[in-house]
Amino acid sequence: MPTLTNKRILLGITGGIAAYKCAELSRLFTRAGAEVRVVMTRAAQEFVTPLTMQALTGNRVLMDLLDFEAEAAMGHIELARWADLVLVAPASADFLARTAHGRADDLLSTLILATSAPIAIAPAMNQGMWSDPGTRQNLDEVRGRGYHVFGPAEGDQACGDVGPGRMVEPADLFASCAELFSGEPLAGRHLLITGGPTREAIDPVRFLSNHSSGKMAYALAAEAAAAGARVTLISGPVSLPTPDRVTRIDVTSAEDMLAATMERIADADAFIGVAAVADYRPANQTAGKIKKDKASMAIDLVRNPDIISEVAGLNPRPLVVGFAAETEDVTANGREKLERKQLDLLFANNATETFNSDEVAATAISAEGEVEIPRARKEAVARKMLELIAERLPVSVEAPA
Ligand code: C5P
Numbered sequence: 360m361p362t363l364t365n366k367r368i369l370l371g372i373t374g375g376i377a378a379y380k381c382a383e384l385s386r387l388f389t390r391a392g393a394e395v396r397v398v399m400t401r402a403a404q405e406f407v408t409p410l411t412m413q414a415l416t417g418n419r420v421l422m423d424l425l426d427f428e429a430e431a432a433m434g435h436i437e438l439a440r441w442a443d444l445v446l447v448a449p450a451s452a453d454f455l456a457r458t459a460h461g462r463a464d465d466l467l468s469t470l471i472l473a474t475s476a477p478i479a480i481a482p483a484m485n486q487g488m489w490s491d492p493g494t495r496q497n498l499d500e501v502r503g504r505g506y507h508v509f510g511p512a513e514g515d516q517a518c519g520d521v522g523p524g525r526m527v528e529p530a531d532l533f534a535s536c537a538e539l540f541s542g543e544p545l546a547g548r549h550l551l552i553t554g555g556p557t558r559e560a561i562d563p564v565r566f567l568s569n570h571s572s573g574k575m576a577y578a579l580a581a582e583a584a585a586a587g588a589r590v591t592l593i594s595g596p597v598s599l600p601t602p603d604r605v606t607r608i609d610v611t612s613a614e615d616m617l618a619a620t621m622e623r624i625a626d627a628d629a630f631i632g633v634a635a636v637a638d639y640r641p642a643n644q645t646a647g648k649i650k651k652d653k654a655s656m657a658i659d660l661v662r663n664p665d666i667i668s669e670v671a672g673l674n675p676r677p678l679v680v681g682f683a684a685e686t687e688d689v690t691a692n693g694r695e696k697l698e699r700k701q702l703d704l705l706f707a708n709n710a711t712e713t714f715n716s717d718e719v720a721a722t723a724i725s726a727e728g729e730v731e732i733p734r735a736r737k738e739a740v741a742r743k744m745l746e747l748i749a750e751r752l753p754v755s756v757e758a759p760a
Contacts, residue, residue, distance in 0.1 A: 361537035362547030364392035364589050365604040369442035371467040374402020376517040377449040377483040377526035381407060384448060384529040385415045398467045424466040435466060439473035446536060449483030449526045452494050459497035477539060479507040481532055486522030509535045544749035546587035551627040552580050555595030557613045559640035561658060562649045571635035572715045573597030578741040579631060580605045586745060593619045595634055613637055613663035620666055628752055629678040632667035639663060671701040678703050678751055684710035693724045703751055706744060723747050
C-alpha cells in the first residue's frame with residue numbers, strides 16, 4: 360500500500376450523492392498514515408453527516424467560515440497552511456463554478472484561495488451538467504491554475520442517466536493522491552535521530568554535560584517529518600518544543616540514550632547521530648549529595664558507550680550518519696571519524712560556531728568525497744543534509760498489498 364506517513368490531507372466535501380464515498384476515502388487516507396481534516400459545505404451535510412466524518416478522522420469537522428469556536432482552535436488561514444494537499448471530493452458543478460471565479464463565500468472556497476498546497480478535485484455531477492459549456496470553461500480555468508482533476512468516471516448515475524459524471528472510486532482516488540507524493544525521497548522512511556546533550560550524574564543534584572542546544576537535531580527531525588518520513592527523536596535534556604509529527608523520546612544519560620536507540624533501531628532506514636553524547640561519566644554516582652568539606656576533590660570517570668559505533672556495528676544496519684563538531688582541522692578530523700566509526704556519511708562543522716547557534720555551515724564527508732553546505736539557518740541546512748541522506752538510502756521495494 361502506498362504510504363502517506365505524516366501527510367496532511369484537507370478533504371473538502373461538497374453537495375452530491377457521491378459524498379457518502381468520502382467515508383471510505385478518509386479511511387484509506389488515515390490507514391496509509393495521513394491525517395485528515397474535513398471541511399463540508401452546507402449542501403454536503405445533506406448527504407453525509409459531519410459526525411460520521413468526525414468519527415472516522417478523529418478530527419472536528421469544519422463547516423462555517425465564521426465559526427467562533429473553530430477559529431479559536433485553528434483559524435482558517437492556519438488550516439490552509441496546515442494542508443499538504445487539498446482534495447475536494449466530490450466537487451459539484453456549483454463548487455467548480457465558484458472556485459473558477461475565485462469566490463470566497465464559504466469556508467472551503469476561502470481555504471482554496473488561501474492555501475499554497477496542491478489542490479485536487481474529483482468532479483461528480485449529472486452527465487448533462489458535466490458536458491455543459493459553462494462547466495467545461497470552469498474546468499479549463501482551474502486546470503490552467505494547476506489543479507489536479509481526477510475523473511469523473513463514466514457509468515450509471517444516481518439520477519438514472521448513463522455517462523461521464525460519477526466520482527472516481529475511493530481506492531482509485533486515494534491512489535491518484537498518493538501518486539502526487541510518490542516522488543518524495545523520504546516518504547515512508549523511518550529516521551531515528553539522537554539530539555541534544557546527555558547528562559551524567561555525579562550525585563543526586565549535580566551532573567556533567569555540555570552546551571549542545573539540540574537545535575540541529577530538532578531542525579532535522581522537523582524537516583524530515585515535513586518531507587514524509589516517520590521520525591523518532593531520542594532527545595537529551597533541551598528546552599525546545601517537540602516538532603510536529605515527530606515522536607520524541609526523552610532520555611538523560613548516554614546509557615539511557617543507547618538503550619532507547621537499540622530498542623528502536625530494528626526498523627530504522629537511517630540513524631542520524633546528532634547528539635553531543637558525553638564521552639565520560641562518573642564511575643560511581645553517590646547516593647547522597649557530596650559535601651563541600653574538602654579543599655579539593657577528584658571524580659573518577661569511565662568511558663561512555665559510543666552509540667553511533669554500536670549502531671554501525673549492527674548487521675544488518677541502517678544508513679549511519681554522524682556529526683563532528685571540531686575546533687581545528689575540521690575536514691581532516693571529520694574524515695578520520697567517518698572511517699574510524701564506519702559511518703556512511705558525516706557532517707563536520709566548527710564547534711565554536713555551531714553550539715547554540717541558529718546558523719551553521721557544514722562539510723558533508725563520505726567515501727565519495729566532500730560537499731560544502733554554505734552557512735545558513737539550521738532549517739535550510741537540515742533540508743540540504745536530508746537530500747544527501749535520501750540519495751544514499753537504498754531504493755525501497757514496496758511490499759505487495
Ligand atoms: O567522537 P565524537 O563525539 O566527536 O563523534 C561524534 C559523532 O558520534 C556524533 O554523530 C555523535 O552523535 C556520535 N557519538 C555517539 N556516542 C558517543 C559519542 C559520540 O553516538 N558516545
